[in-house]
Amino acid sequence: MKDAILNALSPDYPWADRFHYFNTVDSTNNYLKRQALLGAPHGTVAVADCQTGGKGRLGRSFQSPGGVGIYLSMLLRPDCPQKQLMHLTCAVGTAMCDALEEAAGVRPGIKWTNDLVCEKRKLSGILVELLNDTQGKLCVIIGIGVNCCQQLTDFPEELRDRAGSLAMVTGHRIDRPKVAAAMMEALANMDRNLLTGKEAMLEQYRRDCVTLGQKISVVRGDEIRHGTALDIGDDGDLIVRFDDGHTEAVSSGEVSIRGMYGYV
Secondary structure (H helix, E strand, C coil), X not given: XXXXXXXXXXXXXXXXXXXXXXXXXXXXXXXXXHHHHCCCCCCCEEEEEEECCCECHHHCECCCCCCCEEEEXXXXXXXXXXXXXXXXXXXXXXXXXXXXXXXXXXXXXXXXXXXXXXXXXXXXXXXXXXXXXXXXCEEEEEEEEEECCCCHHHCCHHHCCCECCHHHHHCCCCCHHHHHHHHHHHHHHHHHHCCCCHHHHHHHHHHHECCCCCXXXXXXXXXXXXXXXXXXXXXXCEEEEECCCCEEEECCCCCXXXXXXXXX
C-alpha cells in the first residue's frame, strides 16, 4: 500500500520524504501530534489502513476498519497567527472535494462545516486540530477519513441510513492508493494558496456547500432554534436567518447543525 501510494503521486509532490504509512495506528492525528512535539517538519503525512482510536468532531469516534478506507493526517506549520486560519476547515473541505473528484470521478458536496456527502450519505469527515510545539510554534493537524470501498452491510446497522462510500455512489471499484495520493496533492496545493487565496477558497466552498439555502436547526445545549442557512462568512461561519427574523453568524465551535441529513 505504501509503495502504491508513492507511485501514484506526481513527480513534483513536495513532501514524499515525509510520508509515513501504518497498517494499524491508534489515530493518524494523534500520531502527528506526537511527532509535532518531536519537531516533525511541515508537510509530514501519516496514512493508516486501520485506526483503533479514530476520532471525529466533538469527541465522537470515527469508524476506521481496515481494507476499505483512507485515514490520512497532515502536519502543517503555518507562519502566521492562528486568527488568519479561521477559514482552514473550509479550505480543507474544498481540497478534499477536488481530490475525490480527481481520484474517483465524483465531486461530493460539503455539509457545513466538515462532512463530505453524496446522495444524502456521509462519505468523509474532517477534523482540524491546533497545538503549540515545545518551542511555542503553531502546528496544525488536518485529519481526514474517507469511506472508499464499503458496501452498505459493512457499516454498523445504526449508520446504514446515512453512511456511504465512494464505491456505493460511483458503482465501481475504488483505487485507494490513488485516493490517498490525490488527497496528499490537494492538501499540498491548498497549503501553497492558504493565505493568499482565501477569497477563492471560500467562494468554491460556497459552491460545494449543500447546507446553503436549506432549512436547518441550530442546537446549542438544550436550546434548538430553526432557520435558513444563507451564506458562508469570511471566517467560514454559517450565516443563518432565524425564524424570528434576525440573522446571525453561527460558529462550528458553538453549535451542531441538524436538518437535511439524519446526523449531526
